[in-house]
Amino acid sequence: MVSHVPVVQVNDVSKRFIIRKEKSLKERLVNAGRSKQFKEDFWALKNVDLEIMSGTTIGLIGPNGSGKSTLLKTIGGIIQPTSGSVQRRGRLAALLELGAGFHQDLTGRENVYLNASILGLSRKQTDEYFDEIVDFSGIRDFIDTQVKFYSSGMYVRLAFAVAVHVDPDLLLVDEVLAVGDEAFQRKCLDKIRSFQAEGRTIVLVTHSLGQVTELCDRAVLLSKGTVMFDGAPHEAVRDFRDILEERRVDEAAEHKEEVRHGRIVDTFVHAKGREIGEPVQPGDDLVVSMSFEHDGEGLENWMAALQIDNVQGQVVYGTTSKRLGFVLPRLRERRTVTFTLKNVNFGTGKYFLNASLMDVEGRHLHDLPQVASFDVPYFDLAVGSVHAVPEFEDLGR
Numbered sequence: 001m002v003s004h005v006p007v008v009q010v011n012d013v014s015k016r017f018i019i020r021k022e023k024s025l026k027e028r029l030v031n032a033g034r035s036k037q038f039k040e041d042f043w044a045l046k047n048v049d050l051e052i053m054s055g056t057t058i059g060l061i062g063p064n065g066s067g068k069s070t071l072l073k074t075i076g077g078i079i080q081p082t083s084g085s086v087q088r089r090g091r092l093a094a095l096l097e098l099g100a101g102f103h104q105d106l107t108g109r110e111n112v113y114l115n116a117s118i119l120g121l122s123r124k125q126t127d128e129y130f131d132e133i134v135d136f137s138g139i140r141d142f143i144d145t146q147v148k149f150y151s152s153g154m155y156v157r158l159a160f161a162v163a164v165h166v167d168p169d170l171l172l173v174d175e176v177l178a179v180g181d182e183a184f185q186r187k188c189l190d191k192i193r194s195f196q197a198e199g200r201t202i203v204l205v206t207h208s209l210g211q212v213t214e215l216c217d218r219a220v221l222l223s224k225g226t227v228m229f230d231g232a233p234h235e236a237v238r239d240f241r242d243i244l245e246e247r248r249v250d251e252a253a254e255h256k257e258e259v260r261h262g263r264i265v266d267t268f269v270h271a272k273g274r275e276i277g278e279p280v281q282p283g284d285d286l287v288v289s290m291s292f293e294h295d296g297e298g299l300e301n302w303m304a305a306l307q308i309d310n311v312q313g314q315v316v317y318g319t320t321s322k323r324l325g326f327v328l329p330r331l332r333e334r335r336t337v338t339f340t341l342k343n344v345n346f347g348t349g350k351y352f353l354n355a356s357l358m359d360v361e362g363r364h365l366h367d368l369p370q371v372a373s374f375d376v377p378y379f380d381l382a383v384g385s386v387h388a389v390p391e392f393e394d395l396g397r
């Protein structure tokens with residue numbers, strides 16, 4: 001239901017923040033009275049142009065500090081651009097960082113009414129939706145508690161529930177979904193999918209590259225406040241990885257010569273006895289293979305490390321060759337190691353493998369984040385990152 005009506009038009013937007021340069025209290029005291037000299041302009045967004053058509057889902061991706069949240073807030077009218085303009089049509093609902101939007105001293109119930117009225121709903125309309133909102137949030141027992149006593153997960157549940165029940169044309173979501181538990185995240189993703197089917201427009205900031213390729217029709221890659229790519233999600237993800245890799249090379253250049261020449265050259269993951277790409281079943285042995293290379297004079301004292309993340313970017317498993325008691329010989333030319341994780345029982349979902357070459361002090365010499373992934377099939381008896389077959393007994397009274 002993508003139409004040719006722009007819901008958002010961002011025209012040549014730049015955003016400047018003023019940052020103070022001095023770091024310590026001492027420096028501040030020494031520089032008192034000369035404060036102007038020690039303030040610096042920082043451009044969080046530089047000449048950003050973006051047209052978002054009705055009915056599309058756009059992912060904003062990019063390294064930390066690249067300007068994603070600033071752009072989202074600018075689209076939402078929460079911050080004003082320093083130059084350029086933003087035009088928006090229709091009703092907006094925004095789920096920005098935790099803490100924004102709710103008043104800490106008010107109860108959940110009061111915040112629902114306040115929020116809904118800010119988003120344009122009358123009291124009567126909110127009365128009609130109220131039960132649905134509370135049911136969706138799943139926190140009915142706490143609805144009359146002040147939100148300052150909420151956990152971050154409870155907070156997001158309520159904020160998301162309000163945002164999706166005010167009939168928005170445009171929904172802005174900033175990473176907050178990662179806070180809820182998996183069951184709630186699924187519920188949110190289902191809701192986002194039904195919003196898509198209804199032709200609503202969604203802009204989301206996410207670090208979950210899986211979410212970008214699964215949910216979005218288009219992705220915008222930001223780096224240092226500039227749009228580096230705007231187009232197909234899988235291409236944006238590929239370019240993003242290139243940027244991370246370039247950064248790594250720059251950072252590595254600051255390391256010693258020997259470090260600069262060491263790298264991971266090949267990594268794959270599969271269940272033993274199954275092909276790469278085939279789903280991993282509970283009870284399988286998971287084989288992770290990594291090849292390393294060093295084209296300098298070699299690297300002493302190194303270790304291989306793996307980490308497995310779920311789609312929300314949470315670490316579910318990690319180990320290193322050092323933890324397993326292996327002292328690897330000097331790394332020269334190519335060397336391949338494998339980790340076999342016996343009898344894994346991951347819960348349903350997609351998992352990403354991060355591979356690292358580290359020195360024995362634990363410094364990362366080369367990382368390949370999300371270099372490979374595997375899927376664990378749907379299990380209808382439970383949710384979560386751990387697979388366990390549940391047995392149930394009703395023991396009566």
Ligand SMILES: Nc1ncnc2c1ncn2[C@@H]1O[C@H](COP(=O)(O)OP(=O)(O)OP(=O)(O)O)[C@@H](O)[C@H]1O
Nearest residue numbers: 017018019044062063064065066067068069070071
């Ligand atoms: N109010 C502010 N005052 C000064 N600098 C700010 C302010 N808000 C953001 N910045 C700076 O602007 C840059 C972009 O921040 P932004 O939060 O948009 O990045 P991001 O891409 O969302 O990052 P992350 O992935 O870490 O959430 C950062 O360097 C940040 O420190």
